[in-house]
Amino acid sequence: EFETRYFRQRLDHFSFSGEEEFFQQRYLVGRAGAGGWAGPGGPIFFYCGNEGDIAWFAANSGLVWDAAPRFAALVVFAEHRYYGESMPFGSKDKAYNNSRSMAYLTAEQALADYAVLLTDLKRNLSSESSPVVLFGGSYGGMLAAWMRLKYPHIAVGALASSAPILQFEDIVPDTIFYDLVSNDFKRESLSCFQTIKDSWKELDEQGNGQDGLLKLSKTLHLCQTLNTTGALSDWLNSAYSYLAMVDYPMPSEFLMPLPANPIKEVCRNIDKQPEGSSILERIYAGVNIYYNYTGTVDCFDLDDDPHGMGGWDWQACTEMVMPMSSSEGLSMFPPDEFDYALYADDCVKNFGVRPRPRWISTEFGGHNISSVLEKFGSNIIFFNGLLDPWSGGGVLKNISESVVAIVAPLGAHHIDLRPATKEDPDWLVSLRESELEIISGWLSDHYRGRGGAIFQRATNKGSAAS
Amino acid sequence: EFETRYFRQRLDHFSFSGEEEFFQQRYLVGRAGAGGWAGPGGPIFFYCGNEGDIAWFAANSGLVWDAAPRFAALVVFAEHRYYGESMPFGSKDKAYNNSRSMAYLTAEQALADYAVLLTDLKRNLSSESSPVVLFGGSYGGMLAAWMRLKYPHIAVGALASSAPILQFEDIVPDTIFYDLVSNDFKRESLSCFQTIKDSWKELDEQGNGQDGLLKLSKTLHLCQTLNTTGALSDWLNSAYSYLAMVDYPMPSEFLMPLPANPIKEVCRNIDKQPEGSSILERIYAGVNIYYNYTGTVDCFDLDDDPHGMGGWDWQACTEMVMPMSSSEGLSMFPPDEFDYALYADDCVKNFGVRPRPRWISTEFGGHNISSVLEKFGSNIIFFNGLLDPWSGGGVLKNISESVVAIVAPLGAHHIDLRPATKEDPDWLVSLRESELEIISGWLSDHYRGRGGAIFQRATNKGSAAS
Numbered sequence: 001e002f003e004t005r006y007f008r009q010r011l012d013h014f015s016f017s018g019e020e021e022f023f024q025q026r027y028l029v030g031r032a033g034a035g036g037w038a039g040p041g042g043p044i045f046f047y048c049g050n051e052g053d054i055a056w057f058a059a060n061s062g063l064v065w066d067a068a069p070r071f072a073a074l075v076v077f078a079e080h081r082y083y084g085e086s087m088p089f090g091s092k093d094k095a096y097n098n099s100r101s102m103a104y105l106t107a108e109q110a111l112a113d114y115a116v117l118l119t120d121l122k123r124n125l126s127s128e129s130s131p132v133v134l135f136g137g138s139y140g141g142m143l144a145a146w147m148r149l150k151y152p153h154i155a156v157g158a159l160a161s162s163a164p165i166l167q168f169e170d171i172v173p174d175t176i177f178y179d180l181v182s183n184d185f186k187r188e189s190l191s192c193f194q195t196i197k198d199s200w201k202e203l204d205e206q207g208n209g210q211d212g213l214l215k216l217s218k219t220l221h222l223c224q225t226l227n228t229t230g231a232l233s234d235w236l237n238s239a240y241s242y243l244a245m246v247d248y249p250m251p252s253e254f255l256m257p258l259p260a261n262p263i264k265e266v267c268r269n270i271d272k273q274p275e276g277s278s279i280l281e282r283i284y285a286g287v288n289i290y291y292n293y294t295g296t297v298d299c300f301d302l303d304d305d306p307h308g309m310g311g312w313d314w315q316a317c318t319e320m321v322m323p324m325s326s327s328e329g330l331s332m333f334p335p336d337e338f339d340y341a342l343y344a345d346d347c348v349k350n351f352g353v354r355p356r357p358r359w360i361s362t363e364f365g366g367h368n369i370s371s372v373l374e375k376f377g378s379n380i381i382f383f384n385g386l387l388d389p390w391s392g393g394g395v396l397k398n399i400s401e402s403v404v405a406i407v408a409p410l411g412a413h414h415i416d417l418r419p420a421t422k423e424d425p426d427w428l429v430s431l432r433e434s435e436l437e438i439i440s441g442w443l444s445d446h447y448r449g450r451g452g453a454i455f456q457r458a459t460n461k462g463s464a465a466s
Numbered sequence: 467e468f469e470t471r472y473f474r475q476r477l478d479h480f481s482f483s484g485e486e487e488f489f490q491q492r493y494l495v496g497r498a499g500a501g502g503w504a505g506p507g508g509p510i511f512f513y514c515g516n517e518g519d520i521a522w523f524a525a526n527s528g529l530v531w532d533a534a535p536r537f538a539a540l541v542v543f544a545e546h547r548y549y550g551e552s553m554p555f556g557s558k559d560k561a562y563n564n565s566r567s568m569a570y571l572t573a574e575q576a577l578a579d580y581a582v583l584l585t586d587l588k589r590n591l592s593s594e595s596s597p598v599v600l601f602g603g604s605y606g607g608m609l610a611a612w613m614r615l616k617y618p619h620i621a622v623g624a625l626a627s628s629a630p631i632l633q634f635e636d637i638v639p640d641t642i643f644y645d646l647v648s649n650d651f652k653r654e655s656l657s658c659f660q661t662i663k664d665s666w667k668e669l670d671e672q673g674n675g676q677d678g679l680l681k682l683s684k685t686l687h688l689c690q691t692l693n694t695t696g697a698l699s700d701w702l703n704s705a706y707s708y709l710a711m712v713d714y715p716m717p718s719e720f721l722m723p724l725p726a727n728p729i730k731e732v733c734r735n736i737d738k739q740p741e742g743s744s745i746l747e748r749i750y751a752g753v754n755i756y757y758n759y760t761g762t763v764d765c766f767d768l769d770d771d772p773h774g775m776g777g778w779d780w781q782a783c784t785e786m787v788m789p790m791s792s793s794e795g796l797s798m799f800p801p802d803e804f805d806y807a808l809y810a811d812d813c814v815k816n817f818g819v820r821p822r823p824r825w826i827s828t829e830f831g832g833h834n835i836s837s838v839l840e841k842f843g844s845n846i847i848f849f850n851g852l853l854d855p856w857s858g859g860g861v862l863k864n865i866s867e868s869v870v871a872i873v874a875p876l877g878a879h880h881i882d883l884r885p886a887t888k889e890d891p892d893w894l895v896s897l898r899e900s901e902l903e904i905i906s907g908w909l910s911d912h913y914r915g916r917g918g919a920i921f922q923r924a925t926n927k928g929s930a931a932s
Contacts, residue, residue, distance in 0.1 A: 012480070012481065013480070013825075013829075014479070014480040014481075014572060014574050014575060015478065015570050015572065015575075016565065016568070016569050016572065016784040016785070016819045016822075017565055017569035018564075018565030018566065018569075018817070018818040018819040018820075019566070020820075098484075099482065099483055099484030099485075100483050100484065100485070102482070103481040103482050105482075106480060106481065106482065108480050109480060109481075112828075112829070115828050115829065116828055119824070119828045128833070149618075150616055151829075151831075152615075152831070152838055152839075152842040152843070153827075153830075153831030153832075153834070153835070153838040154828075154831075318482040351484070352484040353482045353483075353484040354484075354486075356482075358585070359479075361619075362578075362581050362620075363479075363578070363581065364619075365617075365618070365619030365620075366619075367594070368619070369619070371915055372618055372619040373618075375844045375868075375911070376618040376842075376843065376844050377618070378841045378842050379841070402841075445841070449837055
């Protein structure tokens with residue numbers, strides 16, 4: 001469905017040392033389908049790649065592909081620097097070698113990559129007047145929103161799906177993420193929620209006992225024996241958090257192959273274990289749904305990173321400092337208060353860098369975002385699903401006539417972007433349609449200012465196709 | 467009238483190498499005058515320093531000081547990195563040592579400096595809710611406009627005075643600058659214009675003759691004998707261009723001490739020389755007004771840089787590529803077509819860097835700026851005086867209700883920012899008042915959204931003072 005191309009991209013857009021480094025940025029360009037691209041001046045749908053292999057996002061962002069023919073739009077998925085194949089210094093090993101080689105893995109540099117790539121692409125297509133619509137999910141959604149704000153001359157609008165642009169400093173309560181994860185479990189089953197809540201103490205106690213780590217490793221079917229219980233806690237924590245993110249009402253294979261409503265399945269497994277089963281046996285039965293739904297995994301490797309998202313840890317230790325605590329009351333996770341000093345020291349230890357926790361809100365804003373954007377900025381859709389723990393850091397209210405929030409009470413992480421399926425509930429079909437109508441309005445506005453010729457062509461094609 | 471302070475500023479805002487460099491950025495803070503600052507929550511007037519010593523801009527931007535009491539605003543003048551005292555690596559010599567040390571002299575880094583400084587300043591004053599109004603003239607005006615566009619969460623509006631944000635690529639005709647300079651001379655005296663137009667050939671011929679450079683150096687009263695006629699042409703070119711910029715209707719001392727209507731004086735001197743005077747004697751009599759109005763200069767040093775603006779050459783060789791040609795017909799300068807390849811090669815030779823001529827418009831926009839900003843951005847005043855050759859690259863038409871152009875047909879380079887004098891013509895008094903009324907509207911809007919208490923205080927003070 002697409003061609004893979006590479007663009008010679010500058011490593012550092014914001015300095016001029018005379019010793020320029022470049023790297024090959026991968027991007028995917030949709031092959032013209034039945035209707036094809038409208039041609040020069042026609043719309044460009046541009047997905048702002050996030051922290052992983054771009055082919056993976058392309059496969060999981062069906063909305064962009066599904067919508068393109070309706071607008072005769074060209075589809076471009078651009079890979080984020082330092083992910084997938086878009087590695088500076090020639091290889092992942094070299095790019096991830098040390099803090100000096102990783103220095104340019106930042107959101108600002110990635111946005112500049114997209115700006116330069118789009119500008120060049122339009123020029124090469126003799127299509128400078130093309131309206132560009134940005135898409136992105138999660139961190140990619142943050143990039144899409146920020147790109148519309150910082151580069152309004154390059155894109156006419158952005159669909160920022162599940163973009164937690166407010167998950168910084170004290171803009172939202174730092175307990176909100178884990179409270180939302182916990183709530184997703186509680187709503188399925190109170191006993192499931194309680195079993196998980198009780199498991200952490202159990203886990204610590206077993207871990208501290210005679211041969212405890214060995215026993216734990218066996219109970220949880222780990223490939224290697226644990227060195228600390230902390231690694232196991234993190235692995236379980238990840239499973240629950242990711243489950244909350246992908247708690248879709250249809251089967252999916254985004255992070256892992258999963259059934260519809262996976263939290264319901266996990267809780268069913270936890271709850272249905274025979275009486276007398278230990279808490280940790282129940283926990284194993286639960287996470288087995290997440291980590292081994294296909295049933296093909298013999299044992300679990302805690303350090304698995306199948307989608308190449310490892311660079312995010314660096315980003316979290318530099319600019320993406322999202323404080324997260326776990327509350328005593330609402331959360332099923334062990335109570336935990338975010339300790340910035342400790343966090344920063346770990347970053348220095350692990351990566352040789354000290355975070356700048358206030359930089360993102362200085363660079364992109366976030367405090368009082370409503371009052372800032374009410375008079376400034378236009379054409380952004382913030383989608384959020386309330387099952388998604390990241391919705392806690394999302395924009396959930398309309399800010400102005402053209403900076404709008406679409407909220408799905410039963411939706412999870414960027415469910416709107418997912419490929420359409422026959423199992424899609426009506427609310428999902430209908431909210432996708434709302435998004436496309438808004439985008440259609442942006443394109444109409446754009447073409448109205450230019451005589452409307454191309455837009456006519458585009459909508460005619462759209463009508464013919466629908 | 468002000469205190470001098472220093473802020474520990476990060477050299478590179480856009481990377482995280484783990485080896486952080488910092489420098490001391492100088493900024494001036496207005497001492498509270500009669501009315502004083504309104505206090506936490508009160509307005510902050512922030513001048514975006516440009517390519518020179520900040521004390522110089524503070525002395526020549528009286529509007530900011532004059533207007534502050536009316537709004538009980540705190541005044542801050544921030545120095546641009548690599549100018550004045552704000553030198554990375556501890557000294558100008560070290561900062562200007564080579565392309566690696568100069569690498570971070572960019573507009574983006576300077577804007578990030580201002581964003582970080584303002585954010586920190588507001589926090590230290592417990593004044594996060596303060597509305598910030600940005601001011602800037604020339605390159606500083608570009609920075610003010612760009613800052614409002616890129617950091618709308620940090621400032622509520624910008625007065626961008628004589629900001630040639632369109633003087634890039636082919637956005638405006640590349641002959642416009644020299645055509646406007648020439649026109650300023652032509653409108654004063656056609657014979658003066660013609661003498662200058664004829665002088666270049668004369669200069670070349672003399673320079674190529676026997677002992678020509680020595681003779682030229684004597685005729686023009688240079689301190690050192692010329693090596694090439696090119697250096698002399700550049701020096702004359704500078705005088706004419708700067709004269710057009712500062713062609714104010716009152717005496718001024720911005721670039722040089724000058725009488726009111728300096729071009730009129732220059733042309734009077736050129737025209738009034740006794741019959742039989744050579745063209746170059748007339749030229750000398752003319753530029754003597756510019757370079758030696760006080761009559762205290764014995765000889766001219768072509769390499770003088772009294773305001774420390776030398777870093778601009780670097781900026782022009784990296785991102786600030788402003789193509790300038792001289793037309794055959796309208797210009798009094800020798801016909802000259804901008805040759806980018808030659809320009810770039812000179813940059814490599816002189817600074818070891820190759821320019822990125824398309825970067826500024828990629829980063830900040832410029833093409834179709836009206837249609838982009840019509841729906842995006844708010845609260846920017848673009849002032850331009852039409853005598854100013856930089857007005858050719860300025861925004862001369864209203865873009866939206868709140869992105870407006872104020873144009874003074876008889877004004878020169880950021881004349882609105884200059885300190886008020888008794889000689890100010892009515893149109894100048896009145897346009898300054900218009901600017902302040904617009905700014906007052908921004909502040910009202912800001913405080914209306916917050917209950918209005920502080921704004922009341924501010925306007926009351928203003929009324930009491932006026």
